[in-house]
Amino acid sequence: MDCNWINTVLFGNIEIVIKKFKVVAILGPTSSGKSAIAIKLAQDLNGEVISADSRQVYKNMNLGTGKVRGEWKKIKNRKVFVSEEIPHHIIDFRSPRGEYNISHFQKDCFKAINAIINHGKLPIICGGTGFWISAIVDNISLPQVKPDLALRRKLNKKTAVQLFEQLKKLDIERSRSIDCHNKVRLIRAIEICKKLGKIPRLKKTANSKYQFLQIGIDWPQEKLDKKIKKRLGNRWQSGIIKEVKDLKKKYGLSWKKIQSFGLAYFWIPEFLRNNIDEKQLKEKVFLAERNYARRQRTWFKRDKHIVWQNQYPKIKISVKKFLAQ
């Protein structure tokens, strides 16, 4: 399939021809069935999948993150994570000991998109981390300031009020829009100010190189609840608790670090340390997933470009139409 679609744009009377590459994104709340749809699309339309999931990037975190089953294969001298014959990118490739954040993702994702296009294939981004997807689709410009852990530790000792006062002095403009109770935000804002003086204005520039179609998968709450429950049941049988134990053993991670991964990774250590029993654990994990799905919805709701569809045949038609534009 040829991916060099031609677009024309009018500037006044002058017609300018722009080549835009098409990229599809499949997003939605957890357990909605994104991964299966992305794989089907990839199979039907000669595509490859790019995962946009902040936890699936890590190795040895499979059941808890809902990672697709796959294996690393050597294809043309390159190692590729393959699931159902479909290459997956930005997945299962980092140590859980390390940090992998939106900045890494943004670079890697654009790289992956380009690589896939160069192979004459269709890039299909698939994931539930809205912020990360936005970094690609909206092409947001992140301040080029790396995390300063020492500074963060120091600032973390202060109260939100103190941090807010500090930020006001550094960048009054940012202080007006920031959530003054949110220490994570405040600390990052101060961190940026210390390096750049001020916080650059957030730019969402339409990407001139790519054209995106975002398909959202979602279900009524009741149905999604059932899907979440069913999936949790499967994970339990597959040994999710052992996965967490092994994760700790293999990487020597602290409970705190494991718990920072959230959801099941937060609650299973509580169970292993006998703070809750198994029944409570299952309930807590279910509720955590459910609440997570809510937060994801809130995020995705505001992007009016997302086309909400959950039947594969319809999705496929939408994608084909998009590719034919």
Added chain:
RNA sequence: GGGUCGGUGGCAGAGUGGUCAAAUGCACCUGACUGUAAAUCAGGCGCCGCGAGGCUACGGCGGUUCGAAUCCGUUCCGGCCCA
């Protein structure tokens, strides 16, 4: 049957004469999001009302009091102990 402790909002659980429509946690609803984003954070959550405000509520009934979730009587229900 006797004694004793307790019955509070969807649940758990504070409050023990006025500042109580009632702390806190969970659940539930709505939302935010500039390198932690599965994280982090905000608001709402008896009923009516846009609002001021009104109404009904701390098992039931009846008292005491200017005033009761809080004190007293009684009754129903539950836990524990003794029979």
